[in-house]
Amino acid sequence: MLSNNDLKILQWVKSSEGKQTYKLFVENQQTLAACQEENRLKGYCLIQMQKNKK
Secondary structure, X not given: OOOHHHHHHHHHHHOHHHHHHHHHHHXXXXXXXXXXXXXXXXXXXXXXXXXXXX
């Protein structure tokens, strides 16, 4: 049985924001992992992101 919070998360994942976030994570997974290992970056990391097509 799913909790209310689980249902909210599933709804968010299906939303355009959730889909964009997942895409950003997948496309930048190696960069994000490297940023976690690098202490010199002090928690900051640059990722690639495509512009929205209008």
